[in-house]
Amino acid sequence: MQFFISELILWPKSPFHKIRTLKFAEDKVNVIHGRSRTGKSSIISIIDYCLGSERCTIPVGPIREKTEWFGLKVRIRDTWVLIGRRTPVKSSGSGEFFFLPWPSDDGSIPDQVKKTHTHAQYKDAFNRVARITNISLTDDEDVAQSESPPSYRDMAAFNFLPQHIVANPNALFYKADTYQHKEKLKRVLPYALGVVDAEYLRKSRERTRYLKILDSQKKELQSREAAFASWELEVATLWNESVMLGLSEERDGSSLEARISSLRGLNDAYLQGNLSQRLRAPQYGFTNRLFQEATEVEEAVQRRVDDLVQELRGYRGLAYRAKKMSEAVGSEREQVINLDWLQQSLVRDETCVVCGSACDHTHGVLNDLAEKLSDVTRLSNALLEGPIVDKQLAALERELSVVQQELHAARMHRLSLEHKGALPMESLGRAYLLLGRLQALLMALEILDGQGDLNDRIRNTEEDLAQLKQYFLTCGREKREKVIATKLDEYIRGYGWWLKLKSKATIELDPEELTLSFKNGDGMRKDFLWEIGSGANWMAYHLSTFLALHEIFVEPEHLDGPVFSFLAIDQPSQVYFPSTHSGVNLLDEHDEQAISLNGSRDDDIEDTRRIFRALARGLERTKFKYQIIVAEHADKSIWGNVEHMNEVAAWKKEGDGLIPKEWF
Numbered sequence: 135m136q137f138f139i140s141e142l143i144l145w146p147k148s149p150f151h152k153i154r155t156l157k158f159a160e161d162k163v164n165v166i167h168g169r170s171r172t173g174k175s176s177i178i179s180i181i182d183y184c185l186g187s188e189r190c191t192i193p194v195g196p197i198r199e200k201t202e203w204f205g206l207k208v209r210i211r212d213t214w215v216l217i218g219r220r221t222p223v224k225s226s227g228s229g230e231f232f233f234l235p236w237p238s239d240d241g242s243i244p245d246q247v248k249k250t251h252t253h254a255q256y257k258d259a260f261n262r263v264a265r266i267t268n269i270s271l272t273d274d275e276d277v278a279q280s281e282s283p284p285s286y287r288d289m290a291a292f293n294f295l296p297q298h299i300v301a302n303p304n305a306l307f308y309k310a311d312t313y314q315h316k317e318k319l320k321r322v323l324p325y326a327l328g329v330v331d332a333e334y335l336r337k338s339r340e341r342t343r344y345l346k347i348l349d350s351q352k353k354e355l356q357s358r359e360a361a362f363a364s365w366e367l368e369v370a371t372l373w374n375e376s377v378m379l380g381l382s383e384e385r386d387g388s389s390l391e392a393r394i395s396s397l398r399g400l401n402d403a404y405l406q407g408n409l410s411q412r413l414r415a416p417q418y419g420f421t422n423r424l425f426q427e428a429t430e431v432e433e434a435v436q437r438r439v440d441d442l443v444q445e446l447r448g449y450r451g452l453a454y455r456a457k458k459m460s461e462a463v464g465s466e467r468e469q470v471i472n473l474d475w476l477q478q479s480l481v482r483d484e485t486c487v488v489c490g491s492a493c494d495h496t497h498g499v500l501n502d503l504a505e506k507l508s509d510v511t512r513l514s515n516a517l518l519e520g521p522i523v524d525k526q527l528a529a530l531e532r533e534l535s536v537v538q539q540e541l542h543a544a545r546m547h548r549l550s551l552e553h554k555g556a557l558p559m560e561s562l563g564r565a566y567l568l569l570g571r572l573q574a575l576l577m578a579l580e581i582l583d584g585q586g587d588l589n590d591r592i593r594n595t596e597e598d599l600a601q602l603k604q605y606f607l608t609c610g611r612e613k614r615e616k617v618i619a620t621k622l623d624e625y626i627r628g629y630g631w632w633l634k635l636k637s638k639a640t641i642e643l644d645p646e647e648l649t650l651s652f653k654n655g656d657g658m659r660k661d662f663l664w665e666i667g668s669g670a671n672w673m674a675y676h677l678s679t680f681l682a683l684h685e686i687f688v689e690p691e692h693l694d695g696p697v698f699s700f701l702a703i704d705q706p707s708q709v710y711f712p713s714t715h716s717g718v719n720l721l722d723e724h725d726e727q728a729i730s731l732n733g734s735r736d737d738d739i740e741d742t743r744r745i746f747r748a749l750a751r752g753l754e755r756t757k758f759k760y761q762i763i764v765a766e767h768a769d770k771s772i773w774g775n776v777e778h779m780n781e782v783a784a785w786k787k788e789g790d791g792l793i794p795k796e797w798f
Contacts, residue, residue, distance in 0.1 A: 168785025173792025625682030721767035
């Protein structure tokens with residue numbers, strides 16, 4: 135998105151002091167350079183603060199003490215806007231903002247400003263101006279809405295390279311060194327790169343909603359099927375009795391659904407007064423045959439239970455006996471004399487009291503005894519361990535539990551078929567009793583069935599998901615991801631050449647780690663940025679990546695995207711000229727002294743100059759469609775001859791800095 139910073143503004147607390155402004159060019163590399171502790175690094179913090187950051191990273195001290203409001207004059211597409219924020223009283227930042235349209239031809243800045251927006255109102259206003267979708271980046275609609283929609287603030291990671299990030303091996307993006315921001319940036323990245331758009335996000339959420347609906351519908355269907363299954367025994371009992379009484383035909387009960395249908399027909403015949411037409415001769419032989427089959431099934435399951443119980447007892451007995459054996463062996467070993475101690479205690483080569491000759495026969499006897507004891511010890515160790523039957527015991531217990539359930543079901547089925555001893559003359563009374571039970575059963579089944587269109591609703595949901603699946607197959611996301619990946623690899627290599635990077639690996643922006651990865655040779659090995667040694671390499675890859683990203687962001691198809699068209703960098707030369715603990719930097723010297731470094735630091739000075747050449751090259755390649763702001767120690771003696779440079783401020787003299795002398 136076209137977003138250029140025209141001026142950075144500080145309104146003083148004292149009404150007697152003039153407003154402090156820094157003016158930036160849209161088509162230049164804008165450089166603020168000077169000594170340490172002059173406020174250079176605060177430039178990035180002030181821009182970020184004015185754009186609505188939650189925390190204020192502007193250093194505590196004179197800058198906050200002397201300033202009432204911080205502000206920016208910006209051009210957003212063709213609209214000029216004056217924005218600002220009151221100086222915070224604590225690190226969380228002030229909630230007072232102003233956001234005012236400003237005439238483009240009016241160079242004046244008001245002497246005073248006042249609050250026009252709260253923090254939330256300011257963000258909403260900016261999101262509308264930036265035309266950022268309010269659709270969630272997550273597919274789950276249950277996620278808190280305040281967490282899920284993208285915001286222009288999420289895009290700040292692509293605009294800032296502060297001092298602690300510009301050469302950081304472990305973090306490529308601003309604020310990605312914290313878990314919360316890193317997770318949000320993972321979701322933002324495809325949207326920022328134009329891989330997905332608002333329609334894709336909307337359909338992703340729609341797909342998730344339909345998947346949840348389908349899951350709920352299928353669970354309802356399973357619940358109904360389970361409930362019907364629980365009534366299967368009752369249906370079978372009524373069906374068997376209706377066949378026995380001659381009210382149903384055996385051939386009509388081939389399945390559960392067929393039996394329910396036949397029983398419903400029987401009930402309808404009764405309600406219509408046509409029960410006599412259903413009567414047939416009683417078939418007691420049918421139930422007798424079923425009873426005999428059920429008895430045989432029950433006996434077979436009982437035998438399985440008995441076999442499992444016997445096997446389980448055997449394993450448990452084996453485990454118990456092994457335990458007792460181990461205890462006995464352990465007890466015996468504790469009572470054996472310590473032969474090592476005895477062998478060491480006996481005196482060797484002692485003289486015989488009878489003949490006077492040397493003798494060590496006692497040691498030979500002890501050695502033989504030690505060998506025997508060693509064999510027994512090995513055997514006892516094996517016995518101590520015992521057989522391991524835990525797995526077998528667990529498996530047998532599980533199997534026994536299942537078979538016991540089968541036995542219970544078989545027994546209940548057999549009991550339902552037992553002859554009640556009723557006389558044939560009572561058959562009509564039993565028929566009416568059967569009909570009463572049948573009506574109660576059918577009423578329960580109707581309640582379980584509920585609305586009969588569940589299968590239709592499941593089919594409609596599946597059709598909706600099929601259409602969404604077709605959209606995702608043809609929307610071209612994978613193709614766009616490949617195009618972006620190819621461009622990033624090419625652009626990073628190109629800018630890397632200006633910074634003396636010579637890697638031949640394929641470079642990718644890893645969407646999970648949010649860092650660069652490098653694939654060498656056959657692509658089997660994958661290295662990450664933190665594995666590519668030296669601060670100079672880390673800095674060069676950071677700059678190359680951000681220049682490549684902004685080249686993509688300002689391409690015609692992405693120019694109206696959500697990322698602001700500026701890049702602010704703080705002290706990239708620190709890898710060549712690091713500051714000491716006291717803050718002193720070799721580049722803080724005056725111009726003529728800095729030039730004198732050419733004799734001893736030629737390579738470092740040339741490498742620093744390469745940084746500015748690469749930045750200028752980035753503007754040239756994009757036809758100056760974005761803006762670069764750099765805070766540096768290096769002065770014009772290093773980058774003065776590089777094209778497209780704009781010196782915004784030079785704070786080299788004593789007393790120079792962001793806060794004017796007169797403010798003190």
